[in-house]
Amino acid sequence: MTLSLSKSRKVVIIGTGFVGSSYAYSLLNQGVVNELVLVDLNRDKAEGEARDLNHGMPFGSPMKIRAGGYDECSDADLVVITAGANQAPGETRLDLVSKNAKIFKSIVTSIMNTGFNGLFLVATNPVDVLSHVTLQVSGLPKERVIGSGTILDTARFRYLLSEHFQVDSRNVHAYIMGEHGDSELPIWSHVQIGGVPLSRYAKIDDVENDKEMQDIFINVRDAAYHIIERKGATYYGIGMGLVRLTKAILHNENSIVTISTLLEGEYGINDVFLGVPAVVNENGVRQILELQLNESEQQKLEKSASILKEMTEKALS
Incomplete structure (x- = not known):
């Protein structure tokens, strides 16, 4: 039996590349959340994505969408990490380990410093390894760190x-x-x-x-x-x-x-x-x-x- 829905349903997306922006677009179309914050090292990119999504609001579901910083994670229900180096042609997901592990340690530390107490959803590859990195760096219980997996x-x-x-x-x-x-x-x-x-x-x-x-x-x-x-x-x-x-x-x-x-x-x-x-x-x-x-x-x-x-x-x- 399901319980009542979270009142805020606030999601923060870290990374507004292809995956992050596609996820945000799908969220808008399906009306899953009521508050969405986009965070990216390139603040202009995050701002542009937020504006573009907001302009589609009359055709989608009412929600608040904006660009922001890591401080937005403090009261988020869910932080979804899509940031990191992309998989190049001929490169396996596991080839990305060293590059993205360093990036993740910095990202997760910054998020936890805000007092974040929600759930992590990891999508960046290699997702299994980076989910483990997220668990170790965050110190959260294992059930609150989820990788997109298979x-x-x-x-x-x-x-x-x-x-x-x-x-x-x-x-x-x-x-x-x-x-x-x-x-x-x-x-x-x-x-x-x-x-x-x-x-x-x-x-x-x-x-x-x-x-x-x-x-x-x-x-x-x-x-x-x-x-x-x-x-x-x-x-x-x-x-x-x-x-x-x-x-x-x-x-x-x-x-x-x-x-x-x-x-x-x-x-x-x-x-x-x-x-x-x-x-x-x-x-x-x-x-x-x-x-x-x-x-x-x-x-x-x-x-x-x-x-x-x-x-x-x-x-x-």
Whole structure:
């Protein structure tokens, strides 16, 4: 059962690049918040985005939008960090570790110095590692630091499966888990279409090794590379994914979404952020769902966790 909505529903976005501005635009269109503050090192950019968004207010939902500084975080319900260096063509998300870890330590320290006592939502890549950096620097309880994790990968997975089988993507239930990146994995054993297990729906004996299914997953895993090659960056999909998470938090939905959170024994994995299905509400991560994985999936998840743990140790050092 959900509780009453937060009275303020104030969100502060750190970074008004492609992702931050796409997220802000989606928030305006969907009427999720009633106060939105844009923060950027380039104050003119933040001012310009705020003015442009405000001019669309008659076509959207009533809300307060303005540019501001870190002081605006003091009474924010949610701070969403999209700032950082972008992923260049040919560069993996993990290649961004050293550059963005330094940026994040400064950003999070500045936010916490305001007395911020809300929730963090991290979108900057590598999101799993930077979520861990945010947790360590902020000193907040683990449930109040959420990474966007594999929410977009899961959406891509559901979309491509729906396209292949010609069904509404909202009737496809499937998860991508692990790193938001090259070591992520599809949980084939839990894919369902309209409640029917994929193996039975598609009459495939070995889904995990089926060529067509493998091709679908490869297109999910490599989607960002394909988009970056063609247009330089990805931002619409993740912008809408962040709005979905914002709704789950501010509307206290207790929704199950694949986010990056700290594992402490779940799936036999400790002290690493990675994408898993979890229940999210106004207090943050209420509960991590432990799916019953098959042996292959468990091994791949552990491998993904080990890769992230190594990179996280470098970022935190």
